[in-house]
Amino acid sequence: MLKAFFKEQDDVLERLQSNPLHAYLEAFATALVEDAYAASTVRSKLLWVAELGWWLQEEPLPAAQLSEHTVDRYLKELRRRGRLRRGQASTLLSFVGYLQGQGIIPRPEPVCDTSPLSELERHYERYLRTERGLTTATVVNYLPVAHRFLVQHFGDGPLRLEQLRGADIAPFVLAQARGQGVKRAQLMVSALRSFLRFLFQEAKIEVDLAACVPSIADWRLSSVPKFLTEEEVQRLLDGCDRAHATGQRDYAVLMLLARLGLRASEVVTLDIDDIDWRA
Structure with a gap:
């Protein structure tokens, strides 16, 4: 698996x-691929894990002692160095x-938090692992989102x-x-x-609000062109059928945009009185 991400990089593979x-690393790479990460992203994540490994060696700390606390120490060191x-x-x-x-390293001793928020989050985690069968990497990414959503709406x-509504989702x-x-x-x-x-599904809410979650667009070439060439402008003008009122209107609008440099918002707000017919 590692060879697939570091082709013709024998020196990197040898260090790894x-x-x-x-x-x-092999198994973690497989988990990342299953989570549909792009190859370049998987490569970056594997190298970050490897850097953590070198840091453990310098400390020195055995891999068996790796924990959230250890990672926090390492991250603080990285922040300090920028x-x-x-x-x-x-x-x-x-x-x-x-x-x-x-089961490679032990989980931290659970803090006995019996608050409704923690109980619900644990229930959700069990649902993700047992009913959905999601990988640990996915569960780790999903849980913080649920936590932030609950905290934002209910705080302490x-x-x-049951009071959640579709209007609460988009903000x-x-x-x-x-x-x-x-x-x-x-x-x-x-x-x-x-x-x-x-x-x-757990009957905590009466309406499936999942349908209210907006999508995040990722279209290629989705930005507006910065400019049009003279030939492109002329083709637009030639495409207006001036034998009809609609085509005449379109031609006039395009001329205002192309020849006078007006903004679209300015053209939209034009009134008949804005035109100096005697000029």
């Missing part, structure tokens, strides 16, 4: 084979969660799930997607749909 975490990259923290915590899910108060998605890349935002909306569907 001597990495303290090498024994787990070397922490986007997505690196979530990747390493996901890797720890994967190892815990496989009671969980009045949360917009706030969470702000500043995120397209792929990360798409993962977030997938996680939110999953959680809302879970609430509906």
